[in-house]
Amino acid sequence: MAMKLITRAAVRRLRNLFLLIAAVLAVCYFIMIRMPGRSFRGPLPSATADQQTLADELRSDLQTLAGDIGERNAFLPRKLEEAATFIETQLEQAGYQVQRHPFPVHLELGPNPESDTVCSNLSVEITGSSKPEEIIIVGAHYDSIFGSPGANDNGTGVVAALALARRMAGSAPRRTLRFVFFVNEEPPFFQQEGQMGSLVYARQCRQRGDNIIAMLALETMGCFSDEPGTQHYPLGLGMLYPTQGNFIGFVGGVGSRALVRKCIASFRQHAQFPSEGAALPGGIPGVGWSDHWSFWQAGYDAIMITDTAPFRYAHYHEASDTPDQINCDHLARVTEGVQRVIEDMAKE
Numbered sequence: 001m002a003m004k005l006i007t008r009a010a011v012r013r014l015r016n017l018f019l020l021i022a023a024v025l026a027v028c029y030f031i032m033i034r035m036p037g038r039s040f041r042g043p044l045p046s047a048t049a050d051q052q053t054l055a056d057e058l059r060s061d062l063q064t065l066a067g068d069i070g071e072r073n074a075f076l077p078r079k080l081e082e083a084a085t086f087i088e089t090q091l092e093q094a095g096y097q098v099q100r101h102p103f104p105v106h107l108e109l110g111p112n113p114e115s116d117t118v119c120s121n122l123s124v125e126i127t128g129s130s131k132p133e134e135i136i137i138v139g140a141h142y143d144s145i146f147g148s149p150g151a152n153d154n155g156t157g158v159v160a161a162l163a164l165a166r167r168m169a170g171s172a173p174r175r176t177l178r179f180v181f182f183v184n185e186e187p188p189f190f191q192q193e194g195q196m197g198s199l200v201y202a203r204q205c206r207q208r209g210d211n212i213i214a215m216l217a218l219e220t221m222g223c224f225s226d227e228p229g230t231q232h233y234p235l236g237l238g239m240l241y242p243t244q245g246n247f248i249g250f251v252g253g254v255g256s257r258a259l260v261r262k263c264i265a266s267f268r269q270h271a272q273f274p275s276e277g278a279a280l281p282g283g284i285p286g287v288g289w290s291d292h293w294s295f296w297q298a299g300y301d302a303i304m305i306t307d308t309a310p311f312r313y314a315h316y317h318e319a320s321d322t323p324d325q326i327n328c329d330h331l332a333r334v335t336e337g338v339q340r341v342i343e344d345m346a347k348e
Contacts, residue, residue, distance in 0.1 A: 032254060033240055035277040036261055037268035039247065045272055047329060054163060055332035059323070061090070061159040062222075066144070066151035067323045073143045074105050074184060077117050083142050087122055087181050090162050094169045096124035103200050105184060119183040121197045124165060128176040128346070135176045136345055137215040138164060139198065139291050141185030144321075151323045152313055154185070157218035160335045167339060173346030175213070182291050191293065198291035202298035214259055214345060215302035217292040220309040220316075221248065221334060222326035232311045234285045237278075245312040247274035248334045252292070252303035253282045259301045266344045271337025273330070286311060305338060 047055070064086060065072075072079040088098045101121040122142075128134065140157035144150025158181060165179045183197035190196055198217075205212055224246050225231075231245035232238070250267070252260040257279035264277040282288040282296065289309070292302035307313065315321040 032257070032279050035250075036265040039268065039275050040272050041274065044330075044333070047332070051329075051332045051336060054335060055328045057163055058156075058159045058331055058335065059326075059328040061162055062151060062155050062323045062326060062328065065142075065158060066149045066155040066321075070149040071144050071147065072150070073146055073186060074107060074117055074119055074189070075146060080119065080143060080183070084120055084122060084181075084183075087142060087158065087162065091122070091124050091165060091179075094166045096165065096169065099123050099125075101201060101204070103194070103197075105189070105195055119197065121183055121201050122181040123201075124179050126168065126171060126173060126177040128174050129172050130174045132176050133211050135178055135210055135212045136342065137178045137180055137212055137295075138218065138342060139180040139182055139215060140218040141182040141197065141291055143183050143186055143197075145186040145317045148317055148319055148321045149323075151321050151326050152222045152307075153220045153309060153316060153321060154218075155323070156220060156222035156326060156331055160218050160221055160331065160338070163335050164339055164342065168342070171343075173343070174348065175346045177342065177346055185291055196294060198294035199297060202294040202300065205300075206298040212295070212300045215292060215295040215300055216263070216338070216342070217290045217302065217304045218338070219290040219304050219306045220313065221305065221307050222328065222331045223307045223313040224327050224330045225312075230312060231308070233308075234311075237284075241276055242274075245307070247276045248337075249306050249308050250275065250277040250303060251287060251306060252279050252301075253287065253296060254279050255296070256292075256301045256303050260303050262345070263303060263305075263341050266341040267337045270340035271333065273333045273337055275337075305334075 069079055069082050072083040091098050102118050104116050105119045106116050138161055140161040141154050142158045161179055226244050226246045228243045231243055250260050250264040260277050260279045264275055267275050280287045290304045292304045295302035310316040315325050
């Protein structure tokens with residue numbers, strides 16, 4: 001009789017444990033995984049004339065940045081400056097006054113130690129008409145990893161940001177829009193205090209008291225495939241998302257959940273393109289692997305818009321990350337959708 005009582009008690013405890021685990025998983029799903037709206041499914045509609053024009057623009061800029069200029073980082077300062085000058089020239093031609101934000105960088109961290117050099121973040125701004133103190137930042141890093149021309153990582157983010165800046169030049173948003181091009185996102189500078197461009201910039205913003213209400217990091221956005229098995233995930237997430245790498249991802253930390261949900265809801269309302277979203281703990285591999293991480297450190301809401309980089313792209317951080325690997329037609333659709341997201345946030 002005693003053994004039966006113990007067994008029944010153990011069963012109850014086990015049942016309660018399973019119920020607790022199920023409840024926790026359900027809460028996590030609704031907080032971190034479930035997103036508003038529905039992702040687009042099925043064949044993409046024919047490209048519009050505007051999308052075709054945008055794709056050609058993105059393709060041309062990407063060829064200049066990752067083809068003609070190629071590898072660009074602090075260990076190749078002439079190439080890095082050539083990339084910065086290209087970005088600066090494009091922004092000036094769009095009617096902006098470009099601000100450079102230089103800072104010293106210590107090169108002993110890298111594969112070819114040299115003397116210290118100076119690197120620069122670049123920024124332009126459209127002052128808000130009625131809420132100028134509320135700032136939305138759209139950012140992308142323009143450096144590439146040592147040994148790679150960086151077409152996808154992160155030429156695609158840069159050319160998308162340039163296209164957005166051109167299209168929004170002369171607009172009159174209620175909130176201030178700021179486009180920022182960061183240096184030194186790649187190792188060995190990644191997450192290094194005083195060395196990673198976006199971290200330096202985010203710290204400066206906090207010191208000035210800038211009221212940044214949202215930061216969108218455009219990161220590695222040009223690889224897409226409808227083939228099953230082309231998309232991979234960190235351990236435990238694969239059962240929750242598609243196996244085809246055909247979507248654009250909206251990724252943030254749990255603390256930026258509201259921003260993730262707002263952005264993907266807007267994208268799904270305006271864009272006929274697959275999308276997935278997640279607000280996950282920052283320690284999960286990939287969740288904090290871009291410039292949005294820097295803004296978390298400064299206490300700002302920030303997310304990443306990405307094709308998921310190494311979880312999909314075979315040429316990630318390789319010499320083969322060249323412009324011919326990039327689907328600029330899909331990148332144009334994504335860029336157009338992101339513009340609608342920014343416009344929605346800027347007019348609130």
